[in-house]
Amino acid sequence: MKKNLKRVLGVILVILGFLALITPFSPGSWLLLIGLEILGLRILLEDRLRLFLKDRHKNAFRSLKQRFGKVLRGKCSAAKNREMNSKLKTKNSKQRKWNSLILHFAFCILHFLGGCIYTDEPVPRIVHSSTISEPKLVQPSVVKPTQPIESIDKSIPGDWLPLSRLEKKWTAIVIHHSATENGNAAIFDRWHREGKDWGGVGYDFVIGNGTDSGDGQVEVTFRWRQQQTGAHCKTPDNWANESAVGICLVGNFNNALPTARQMQSLARLIGFLQNRYEISKSRVYGHNSTPGARITDCPGKRFPMDQLKSMLAF
């Protein structure tokens, strides 16, 4: 009964090994399964194989042939088995131990190799420390600013930059004078709010002359901060108030000239607006030269427009 069980196990192993061998596995798995095949054959053939390998017993090869043929034909009779078993028992027990030991060792090597190679991953390589290069420092990628470079120029006052969610696309610049000796954004805001009902100062920027604000100081009004339509240059279609930035210089330039600092601040402010909104100097107007504007002296008969244009880059 025990022998029959071993024989069934051997047949199963042989069949499994054969099936595995004809499937497209890696060479490593083939080696493992060759081992399986041999193990199955070994169980089937048992001591005959050992005797055959040793080749010291004349009867061993005959016995192997008989046993192998009968296993295949399924005609191994019980009587013959008993006869062969009795013969085998007479063999030298010491020799059998050695044979068994060698065979077991060989199978262990086969299984070990098969198990080692049986993998789809490459065999890990030993990397010598001398071949490991120093880790390279990866430079962080530079994120390009989405706004023009002027917007991050530290020399540009922060309040010149409108909130991006409010910012409009301005297309022109209109220059005014206050036609007064003094003033500032707050004063003009009060005048325009109370006297003219314009809802507050009509300009986007006011450049002081040193009287009520600093000489050349640029004040930013709520019109600019909120990107509102101006109230500084009336035209039939109101294009200037809607699309042009209104800048007022404190002073009456029918009588006097703007201060040097006012001109410098004006040129700097206009330069910023030109760059940000791509406004050429041909779209920088005095109030009196604005297309569609009513006749006026503003920004004063002595306002040096040519000098201003010469101070602009484009």
Ligand SMILES: [Zn+2]
């Ligand atoms: Zn004006």
